[in-house]
Amino acid sequence: MKKSVSLTTVLLFIAQLTLFGQPQFQIDGKEVYKGEDVVFHQIDEDTWVGTGKMMSNESLYLVEGNDKSVLIDAGTNIKDLDKIVASITEKPVMLVATHVHPDHTGASIDYFSELFINPADSVGIPQFMPNYKGDVKFLKDREIIDLGGRQLEVVFTPGHTPGSTTFLDKNAKYGFSGDSFGSGNLLLSTNFSTLQSTCKKTSKIMAEYGIDKFYPGHYFGGNPETKKRVDDLKTISDGALSGRIKGEENPNGFMGLNLLINQYGVRVNYSKNALK
């Protein structure tokens, strides 16, 4: 039964994202691996983006330091992901997730003995990763993951899910935000007050660190999350909560997310409970 719920969720995710009509797939940078399930391109010398094919360009990111590498998300179902990643980086790999959803913590997590998540997303484990045999470990908000000569800062950015998380590379002036800011089509499974405080917090950090973009969980090459996007989502949250911005009914919404605000070039899908 659980399996069929997951599959339905998976199919609905695809429907939702395909519906949005994302821009043409075009990621610049040298191709370093191409297989049936995933293609990896270089972002810069020590950073790569993997693009899965099962759920609307689900994206995974490999970030290498001197001592270890961090794999951010594992995609949907990528056979031999551990071997693929080891063909790109020689360093030991730590797997972290931006959130617990089947296109980020799908079956490919089974190739890794440990997975680090935001504890607030434990609620998603029974539905989305019930079969994982490895150890689930918890991240802390604002903790630093030291890769040797390179650091990732963990920033909890709830909204899409209760435990959505962004990973910042302060020196490189970019981050990896999963679905926290929607990749252009935000599915708000929590509520607008949560999104509002996430955007406020994130905007402040981006300004302070001079970070101008996040690589999203569904990357098409032309849709990084910008500070403007984060600020616009705050404006939308303010407007939705005050009643100034009203959503339209969306018959194609799923999992109860049947209201839609389509403004500032971003779509926010939510339910009436998100306004409480």
Ligand SMILES: [Zn+2]
């Ligand atoms: Zn998601």
